[in-house]
Amino acid sequence: MRIVRNLVGLLGFLLIWEVVVRVGLIDQNDVPPPxxxxxxxxxxxxxxxxxxxxxxxxxxxxxxMAVSIAVAVPAGLLLGSVRWLRDATKAIVEFLRPIPSVAWIPLILIVVGGGPESKILLAVYAAVWPILFNTIYAMAEIDPVLIETARSYGTPKSRLLTSVALPHAAPFVFTGIRMSAAISLILVISTEFLAGAKLGIGQFVLEASSGSGRMDLVLAGTVVAGVLGFLANEGLERLGKRLFRWSSNDEGDVA
Structure with a gap:
């Protein structure tokens, strides 16, 4: 039923868009019909x-996404379990986190160049934060009884993270990954558009808008990007429900 309601809403939006353009309320050259x-x-x-x-x-x-997960999950587990390290890095983390990723584009282009490395690096920078903070939050929510019980059975500290902390944090971490998936896709396409990449959907939209002024191609590229983002979020959401059925409905829904 949820899928049906989504499709009804989408079809209604497309129908209104088509009618508005066809009756001439919007110039078809500016906004082509669906x-x-x-x-x-x-x-x-x-x-x-x-x-x-x-x-x-x-x-x-x-x-x-692969790089973001590989960096943010271990860092979140470490910062979440070592208080003095979290306090020591808090200032630099809170300084870097609010800076928009696109603000780094001029510096990245000078240091890295305009190749695929630049959009990957910027997407990693943007995607790391939701995963990192969800992991740190999850570590803070672990029941101390679980840790003490594991220690009483002689579990070494190295295994506490993998056998106790990580399973508890997994739903939160996965929520961070799902949030980061949309953010990183936005950054990849935005960087392609703003930095003029050689390949990519953003580069296609840039050429269509600045070269030929073909708004039909611009919207086509934009819709494809939107569909990719929708499929990524929907796929990850369904995967999360399968993997973490044992988790409560609201666990892991951390912003």
Missing amino acids: TVVFARIGELFGDTEFVRDVIASVLAWLIA
Whole structure:
């Protein structure tokens, strides 16, 4: 039923969009109707260059997510379990966290260059924070009885993190990953658009808007990016429900 309601809402929005454009309330050259946009999407997926752009964006996003998880989860476990280290790094973390990732684009372009490394690096920077803070929060919520019980059975400190802390933190960490998935995809495509990458959906939208002024192509690329983000979030949400059925419904829903 949830899927049906979502589809009804989407179809209603598309119908209103189509009618508004067709009756002339909005110039079709500025905002093409959805029938035109979806027809362009069908044509674009027959274009090898556009398919390469989509693959380039998806690969950069997957790499950024893998790196973010590899960095943020161990760092969150460490900061969440060692109080003095968390206090020592609090100032630098709170200084870096509010800085928008796109603000680093000029510096990244000078240091790294305009290749795929730049969009991956910026996506990692943006995606690390939700995973990191969800992991730290999860560590703070562990029942002390669990830790003391494990210690009473002679569990070494190295295994406390993997056998007690990490299983407890897993739903929170996964929520952070799901949040970061959307953020990193936004950063990948935004960097492609703002920094002028050689390949990617953002680069396609930039060329379509600045070169030929084809708004149908601009919206087609934008819709494809939106569908990728929706599929990523929906897939991760379903995976999380399967993996953490034992968890309460609201556990892990941390902003």
